[in-house]
Amino acid sequence: MKIVVAVKQVAALDDDFEIRADGLDVDEDFLMYDLNEWDDYSLEEAMKIKEAAAEGAVEVIAVSVGPERVDESLRKCLAKGADRAIRVWDDAMEGSDAVTIGRILAGVVKKEAPAMVFAGVQSSDQANAATGMAIAASLDWPHAAVVAELDYQPGAATARIKRELEGGMLQAVEIDCPAVLTLQLGINKPRYASLRGIKQAAAKPIEHWSLGDLGLDATQVGTTAALSRVRRMEIPVKGRAQMIEGTIAEQAAKLIEIIKEYKGEAA
């Protein structure tokens, strides 16, 4: 059986950066790329299932949508033990929103026919928390979000999960398989790739799939197919704010002073 793990290479910013001339994104030179933190946990959960099963019984496939630089993140997944890595890209996919990305990934899932699809709850750069759900919607599969515990035996018809809710509550759910689960941080302890794993991963191929491989055409992806489009990126004007410093007594004294000033009373 197969487990597909949808991963994303996310961008991080330092505090000084420039926005592109078209105003639609940050200048790429200012971005640092890495594997999305949530996806580390998703991959680890898949690896745990694989390692608990008989050798060769479970195949873990890391899948990502993105340009060539994404190979670096997929290589990390291979180094940690994923059996295969698939990168899907076509220039026509530029500008795809989360729903469209979900549609593309669903195309991969249809071809691979896994028993489970894992994704992170959200990505740290865009925070849409939508890709996993969009895959499930495209496939019309059961889904569960913010999974904090998973009990699943390879090949089983159902999985037992616990979802994280507000106020520290957990919701125990039984879900039919195959299913799409978005996994929460802390569900496990992600491993570091061994040096041997890294060296082996360097020699493993990364499969590159295009639109044709998924039976999609350019009208079904990218900006034209997206249901939402970025209009512009902007840095908000900083409001008036003042950190009140000092000891608790000093802070209290300063706060009283500010309130009195606001109310027009003498300090």
Next chain:
Amino acid sequence: MSPQRFLSKSESQVPMTAQALVAHVLESGDFYAAVAVHGIADARQRQRLEERLFGSRRDVLMLARWEHTPANVLDALSRLEHMPLARRVVKHRNTGGSTLKHQFSQSDDPALTGLLALHANTPAPLLLQIAMGDHDQVVLKGLARNPSAQPEVLRLLAQRFPRRFDKEIASHTAVPADLLGTLYHRGDKFVRAAVLAHKQVPEAVLLQAAKSTDTLILRALVKHPLLPAALVDALSQHKDNAIRAALATRTDLPVHLSARLALDESDSVRRAVACRADLSPALMQMLAEDHDPWVRQWLGRNAMAGKHVLQKLALDIHEDVRRAVARNPNCPITLLEKLASDHRSWVRAAVAYQPNVTSCLMASLARDSAVDVLSGVAANPHTAPALLKRLVFSEELDVRRGVILNPAAGPDILLPLLQDPYYLHRVMLASGPKLSDQDKWQLRDDPDPRVRFALFQWLAARALRPVADRYFYRRKA
């Protein structure tokens, strides 16, 4: 960044001279190694390294931000034209004084002054220039907090803006004693408390503060080593718990006062008393019965606590009290043996870190399954080498790190850890003196750039050492 091209393993000898090391890096094309050896390259080699390092805007921006970028590379970056680097370079903690000065003279970015005012390496004349000419309150507050600000800067700020930055100036280590006096006399109670907390506070100010009835002032005063003796007795009965607790920490407290404070109604006061080295056996016995577990815990850690007190505390219901006993440097070995089988791993871990533990007990703790316990065994210099050799292969990275940190772990034990999956462990080994350069050389094609940087940084520093030292290193290898 372009893919690295690494040398093959067949080049087995570490380059011994700076020139050979840089030549190796130039041939390998390793970006991060190039950063590490930039400072030891000759002019021609440096030019070639910079072609590699500054080849793309993205790399340049990354370098100006990367926490490990050394001062010489930041200086070279600061001289690149048409790059939005000024803020990054000035903000970088490794940037040297001359580079900061250069940036200040070249850039008209108003934000730079604020960053320079905060930077620990900003040259003194530049800080003085900011203190003399700037009016931005945020910039000047940052300047008053800069640990490198010299007394003239602080004096000037106090003069230009009376009361505005007095609290920051009074808290600065470089503030002159006479200025502290001025600040005390014109300051509010918060500034006065900061003055009294300063090591350089003049005695006259202390005597004046002794007449104060303000709690905040007295709290600061009671911590000062030169507290007038007449005040000690009076303050021991002060209604403020923090004052009595601070008094209880004083080494010059008369014995009769520590006995009185041992009966204090405030837990925080009795906790402070429990740490004292001059407690009588009777007081210790009494504190060992205290209802507050923190009092018992601090007593358990007290190196002067007697055997009977420790025996009693070793049976305490609170695991943190039992752990404190296990951490006590004078805990008898018989007691450690008992605590080594405590049902809580947190207590057993404290035993594992004890330097007094016998090799027999250590062998028993090494069979424990708890990570905290095994980490203690791994870090303990008295652990037998055979045990350490086994712990090197632990699944838990905390345990493996314990071995790396163990001062007694030699090269034969540490060598397998050059293959550790956790990059930081490899960085620690590459940057530490325990392994020979030849052993470390296998990290030259490590997949993690931070490890390669650490290795080449170490080798670059070695290349600058005297020839005799290098010969010794090679012989060891």
